[in-house]
Amino acid sequence: MTTQLNQSSPSxxxxxxxxxxxxxxxxxxxxxxxxxxxxxxxxxxxADLIATKNGWVEKEGGPVVQTWAHSFMADADAIKQHKELMSGSMKRPNQEG
Known part of the structure; x- marks a missing residue:
């Protein structure tokens, strides 16, 4: 059985x-x-992994231990907005005032 590792979203x-x-x-x-x-x-x-050009490493200068990431993890704007929303400093669209 073959698993398609790089699946696509509905879009x-x-x-x-x-x-x-x-x-x-x-x-x-x-x-x-x-x-x-x-x-x-x-x-x-x-250990939290560190992203480098060639993939994830456990420490700076260490060997690559993984070479993929979820695409949403590379959306800096979405990450910042989510962080603001979770901290309460950003109002949800349906909030007043």
């Missing part, structure tokens, strides 16, 4: 991205990891 956008990643994607992936509102990707030993 045909990929649901995951594979390394190598752009500088912008690396920045967004690390923002996701440090946001505090999402569960970060972690190593088998429990």
């Amino acid at each position: 045909n956008e990929p649901t995951r991205i594979d390394a190598p990643w752009t500088d912008k994607q690396v920045e967004a992936l690390n923002l996701y990891q440090q946001s505090g509102v999402f569960h970060p990707f972690t190593s088998e030993g429990g």
Whole structure:
């Protein structure tokens, strides 16, 4: 049985991205990891992973341990908005005033 690893969403956008990643994607992936509102990707030993151009590492300069991420993790604007919403500093669309 073959599993399609890079499935698409109903809008045909990929649901995951594979390394190598752009500088912008690396920045967004690390923002996701440090946001505090999402569960970060972690190593088998429990360490939060760090995004690099070539994939996820357990520590700076360490070997790559994973080479994919969910595509939503690379959307810096959405991560920032979600963090603001979760902190209460951003009003929900249906809130008054």
